[in-house]
Amino acid sequence: MFEGGRLGPCQEFAASEIGQRAFGDLLHDHPGIPVHIMVDSVEEDYHLEVLPHASGFARQELVRRKLKQFYRGTPYYTAWVQWRETDKRRDDHYLFAALTNAELLRSWLETLHLFRAPLAGIYLLPMVTQDLLARLELKAPDLLVVTWHNGGLRQSFFQDGHLKASRLALADQEHANSAADLAVDVGKTRLYLNSLRLVAREANLTVLLLDSQDGMADLQRHLQSDSGFAATLRLSHDELSTRLGGAPLRYPYALHMTALGMQPPAHNLAPASATRNFWRYRQRRLIYAASATITALALVWTGANLYQSRQLENATRQLETETRALQARYAEITKTFPQAPASAENLEKAVQLAIRIKQDQRTPQRAMLAVSRALETSPEIALDSLGWKYGAAGLETDKSAPASPGGAAGWHESIMVEGEIRPFHGDYRSAMASVNRFAAKMAQDSDIASVSVVQMPLNIHSSNALSGNTLDAANNETARAGFKIKAVMKERS
Numbered sequence: 001m002f003e004g005g006r007l008g009p010c011q012e013f014a015a016s017e018i019g020q021r022a023f024g025d026l027l028h029d030h031p032g033i034p035v036h037i038m039v040d041s042v043e044e045d046y047h048l049e050v051l052p053h054a055s056g057f058a059r060q061e062l063v064r065r066k067l068k069q070f071y072r073g074t075p076y077y078t079a080w081v082q083w084r085e086t087d088k089r090r091d092d093h094y095l096f097a098a099l100t101n102a103e104l105l106r107s108w109l110e111t112l113h114l115f116r117a118p119l120a121g122i123y124l125l126p127m128v129t130q131d132l133l134a135r136l137e138l139k140a141p142d143l144l145v146v147t148w149h150n151g152g153l154r155q156s157f158f159q160d161g162h163l164k165a166s167r168l169a170l171a172d173q174e175h176a177n178s179a180a181d182l183a184v185d186v187g188k189t190r191l192y193l194n195s196l197r198l199v200a201r202e203a204n205l206t207v208l209l210l211d212s213q214d215g216m217a218d219l220q221r222h223l224q225s226d227s228g229f230a231a232t233l234r235l236s237h238d239e240l241s242t243r244l245g246g247a248p249l250r251y252p253y254a255l256h257m258t259a260l261g262m263q264p265p266a267h268n269l270a271p272a273s274a275t276r277n278f279w280r281y282r283q284r285r286l287i288y289a290a291s292a293t294i295t296a297l298a299l300v301w302t303g304a305n306l307y308q309s310r311q312l313e314n315a316t317r318q319l320e321t322e323t324r325a326l327q328a329r330y331a332e333i334t335k336t337f338p339q340a341p342a343s344a345e346n347l348e349k350a351v352q353l354a355i356r357i358k359q360d361q362r363t364p365q366r367a368m369l370a371v372s373r374a375l376e377t378s379p380e381i382a383l384d385s386l387g388w389k390y391g392a393a394g395l396e397t398d399k400s401a402p403a404s405p406g407g408a409a410g411w412h413e414s415i416m417v418e419g420e421i422r423p424f425h426g427d428y429r430s431a432m433a434s435v436n437r438f439a440a441k442m443a444q445d446s447d448i449a450s451v452s453v454v455q456m457p458l459n460i461h462s463s464n465a466l467s468g469n470t471l472d473a474a475n476n477e478t479a480r481a482g483f484k485i486k487a488v489m490k491e492r493s
Contacts, residue, residue, distance in 0.1 A: 001030070002261030010251040020111055027115040034120040034278055035112060036260055037270075040151055040253070042168045043101035044124055045071070049094045053084065063094070071098040076105070076122055076269035082162040095163060097124055099269055109274065118278035121268030125256055126156040126166035132210075132259040133161060136235075136243050140206045142199055146186060146219075147210045150252050153182055155189045157198060164198050179218035183226065186219075190228055204230035212237050212255040364388035367415040367489055370448055374441040380421055380434050384482070387416035413489040417442075421457060421481040428458040431481035439485050449490040457481035 001008040011026065013019035027035075047070055054062055063079050071077045077098035085091045099105070105122070112119055129145055143158045156166040169185045171177055186207065193199040207229050209216045214237050223232040241249055247258045272279075342350070367388050375381060390413045421431040435456060443451040457480075 002257070005262070006247060007251075007254055007258045007261060010254065010257075015107075020107055023108070024111050024115060027111065027117045031115070032118070032281065034118045034281060036120050036264055037105065037108070037122045038125055038128055038253070038256060038260055039099055039104070039122065039269075040125040040149060040154065040168065041099065041101070041104060042170065043099060043104060044166070044168075045098050045100050046163075046165055047096040048164060049096060050091050051094055053090050053092050066094075066096065070096055071100070074098055074100055074102045075271045075274075076102060078267045078269050080267045083160075097127065097269070099124065116277060118281040119270060119275050120278045121264055121275065122270040123260065123265055123268050124166075125154060125253075126163050127265045127267070128256045128260050129156050130158065130161070130163045131263055131265055132256060133158065135259055135262065136240070138208060140208075142203055142205050144186070144189065144193075144205055144207045145210060146207060146216075147255070148182075148213070148216060153177070153185055155186060157189075157193055159198070165193065165196060167192065179216075179222050182219050183222035186223060187226065187228065206230050207232045209234040210240065210255060211235060212240050212249040213252075362390045362413060364415070366447055366492075367413065367487075370442065370445045370487070370489070371415065371417060373445060374438060377441060378434065378438045380423075381419050381438050382422040383417065383419045385416075385418040387418075389414055412491075415487050415489070416454070417485045417487070419483060421483075424457075424479060424481040426479060428481065431457040435483045435485070442485065442487055447490055448487050450488045452486050453483065454486050455482070455484035457483055 001010075011022075013023045049066060051062060051066070067077050067079060077096065079094050079096045081092045082095050083093050085093070099122070109119070129147075133139075133143075133145065139161060140158075141160060145156045145158065147154045150171070152168055152170040154166070154168050157164050167189060169182075190199070190205060193205075194201055199205055205228070207223055209220055209223075209232065211217070211220075211234050216234060220232050220234045223229055235243075237249055240255060241247055244255075244258055244262075247254075249255050249258070251257075364386075368386065371383075371386060375383065390411065392411055421434050424431060435453060439451050439453050442448055
């Protein structure tokens, strides 16, 4: 179990029915925890291939055909680009790896499926070693990494930090493998690398012993005496633990399991069908993380709103306090005021009446403009006086005037025009015609409601007796043709 960034207590399960039940009990006690499987077995295979550079769907098809060509009998395989050439073709260098015995994991995967445990990935031990070297910051052009486990001596070859080949020499169960025997096996690995043309015979091959159990000191001495190796380095338990941040390495494979828990390799052997539960697990985690983020933002927003509301409440209470203080001060000041001449109610009515009088204020401007427009086309009319009134009755007497909707009942605006015809030579007929034309012109004005002729130059009413001499009027320079016209103005819109 890997908890809190550190490897916890480890358990071993036998490859038997009892071991499967014990493994199932562990999964039952820790439901929903992702499972990483690391395999250390001789039933593995590695292929180095140089393929034309491609991308997208073309690369997927190219890699898929190669994988099917190499590994037809197993679903556990992978491929990754280790580096790319810099020449014109810029070919890609791939490493194809696979677990050739699919039955090796069948029972364990069935147990995972039974308990719905999310499988994160399946990794070969040398794949984990590549990430382990990067974490330990160990670099060499040609590096042979040697580790000892229960299964035997694991030897993995790396060039510039990239895994190229690996082999597992099984431990002799009848005879304990001596340091000399192990040194001989390491020498065989060197010859094997020479045969694969991965290392030239004269190349400086460095051996690195990852001795987490402090049991490879004798092997180091034997290898140091071999002139076929440039150098033999050994990292003890304490050195490895220190480089990994004080991680405990008491158990077999603890070194690699710690590296696997810290950072799983980017590529794994598990097909998509086997890691479906892990994909669902990650989706749930993303949903939980998004929900937690939204909840946190909502809490922050709510807190900000509550803080702002509290600030507004404090400001409101402060304003209320200031208002009460001002009202109390105003009340104290008003007690010193002299006695008002009228009650507050009467003062209010007086103000309202003044406002209404101002709104209803009338001037003779509109009437004067209407008379002026009529005079423009009547040059023979000489104006003597213009009377204007706004009230219950017009100038003189006019009981037929319409009621004023804007003012008091029966109120209207009227004008009285007094004038004469100039020049006048005794032609009363022509003078009366001029007066009638002037009255008709006023009646056409849009601001005048009605026009009536109050007095003509000559009174021709049937009830009056005619007298006078038109010839005398024609010869008399003082004769006048006076008239009076009354007009009632329309109410303002």
